[in-house]
Amino acid sequence: MSHAQNPTLGVLFGLATAVVGSLAGAATKHLASSVSVAQIVCFQYLLSCLVCMPWIARHGLNGLKTQRIGQHLIRGLAGWGCFYTYYLALAHTPLVDAVLLRNAAPLWVPLVVLCWSRIMVPRSHWLPMGIGFIGIILVLQPGNDSIGSWHLIGALSGLTLAISMVGTRRLSETEPTQRILFYYFFISFLTSVPLAAHSWQPIAIGDWPLMFFVGFSIYLLMFFYTKAYSYAPASLVSPLTYFSVVFAGLLGWLIWGDQPGLLSLAGMSLVIIGGLLTVLLGKKQSLKR
Numbered sequence: 178m179s180h181a182q183n184p185t186l187g188v189l190f191g192l193a194t195a196v197v198g199s200l201a202g203a204a205t206k207h208l209a210s211s212v213s214v215a216q217i218v219c220f221q222y223l224l225s226c227l228v229c230m231p232w233i234a235r236h237g238l239n240g241l242k243t244q245r246i247g248q249h250l251i252r253g254l255a256g257w258g259c260f261y262t263y264y265l266a267l268a269h270t271p272l273v274d275a276v277l278l279r280n281a282a283p284l285w286v287p288l289v290v291l292c293w294s295r296i297m298v299p300r301s302h303w304l305p306m307g308i309g310f311i312g313i314i315l316v317l318q319p320g321n322d323s324i325g326s327w328h329l330i331g332a333l334s335g336l337t338l339a340i341s342m343v344g345t346r347r348l349s350e351t352e353p354t355q356r357i358l359f360y361y362f363f364i365s366f367l368t369s370v371p372l373a374a375h376s377w378q379p380i381a382i383g384d385w386p387l388m389f390f391v392g393f394s395i396y397l398l399m400f401f402y403t404k405a406y407s408y409a410p411a412s413l414v415s416p417l418t419y420f421s422v423v424f425a426g427l428l429g430w431l432i433w434g435d436q437p438g439l440l441s442l443a444g445m446s447l448v449i450i451g452g453l454l455t456v457l458l459g460k461k462q463s464l465k466r
Contacts, residue, residue: 183408184408184409186408187404187405187406187407188405188409188417190404190405190408191401191402191405191414191418192417193401193405194398194417194421195417195418195419195420195424196424197394197397197401198276198398198418198421198424199272199276199421199424199425199428200390200394200424201390201391201394201398202263202267202272202276202421202425202428203428204387204390204391204394205264205268205391206267206268206275206433207432208384208387208388208391209264209267209268210268211380211384212378212384213373213376213377214261214265215261215369215372215373215375216376216377216378217264217391218257218260218261218365218372218373219369219370219372219373220388220392221260221391221392221394222257222362222365222366222369223366223392224389224392225358225362225365225366225392225395225396226359226362226363226366228362228396229358229359229362229363232355232359233359240353240355241359243356243360244351245352248347248348249348249352249360249361249364250364251340252340252341252344252345252357252360252361253360253361253363253364253368254364254365254368255338255340255341255344256361256365257364257365258333258334258337259279259334259337260334260365261369262330262331262333262334263275263279263331263334263338265327266278266327266328266330268327269327270327270331271429271437272426272429272432272433272435273425273426273435273445274316274331274437275331275334275425276421276425277316277422277425277445277448278316278328278331278332278334279331279334279335279338280335280418280419280448280452281309281312281332281448281452282335282336282338282342283309283339283455284305284306284309284310284339284448286339286342286343287299287302287455288306288339289340289342289343290343293340293343302455305450305452305453305454305455306455308447308450308451308454309448309450309451309452309455310451311444311447311451312445312446312448312449312450312451313332313444314444315440315443315444315447316441316444316448317332317444358399405417416457419449422445422449
């Protein structure tokens with residue numbers, strides 16, 4: 178049976194992506210109490226670079242030749258910024274808040290496309306974007322003493338993820354996937370080294386298993402994500418990413434006792450609704466083209 182003919186497996190792999198993402202977020206939040214975020218990010222990208230070594234060994238340096246180094250740089254810095262700000266938010270905010278604000282990336286994508294490619298946002302996208310951004314405001318809850326700059330940094334992780342997504346899309350028009358991944362991991366690793374060196378501290382033996390899990394989680398996420406899209410259409414798989422918010426909420430409640438208030442729950446619901454509508458409208462527009 179071909180992959181496209183098994184939507185059940187596609188859904189299962191999509192849910193696996195959400196579960197791994199939530200577990201990695203919980204592991205990072207736990208690690209951040211004893212290991213600096215800069216060290217976690219640096220180690221993560223070091224492992225990712227090592228995963229790319231077999232491909233480089235097979236293709237040699239010729240496989241890395243590119244005419245689009247500038248766009249690789251933008252995509253790499255945006256991807257690094259996404260994870261760095263996301264992990265900072267995880268360290269200082271409830272797990273579900275950080276995961277939600279990062280998963281608000283689809284709401285930012287039309288604005289990033291407007292600034293990057295000068296393509297106007299279709300009017301059909303305005304309503305779902307408005308719904309989603311109202312949800313973000315409810316989650317941030319301006320004036321609440323428990324809400325501060327760390328939530329804004331969490332929102333920045335969603336924006337930088339959107340830039341990374343748009344950059345990947347543009348690069349994929351001419352660049353092979355492995356080359357995009359290598360430049361992303363390598364640029365992010367080089368960016369991470371100075372900050373990690375500045376905040377370096379000994380890592381306890383008991384923290385290393387979680388360090389390796391968080392480090393390899395990028396590969397696991399990409400593996401499950403790719404499998405999901407190979408078995409089912411994007412219109413079915415894309416909305417499943419928001420299950421990571423549900424799983425993160427459960428983990429935050431079970432491990433840290435985080436219980437979001439009614440405003441936060443309402444905001445989360447609006448962000449998810451706005452994100453889903455934005456994704457579905459984007460797929461519909463692509464099909465028309």
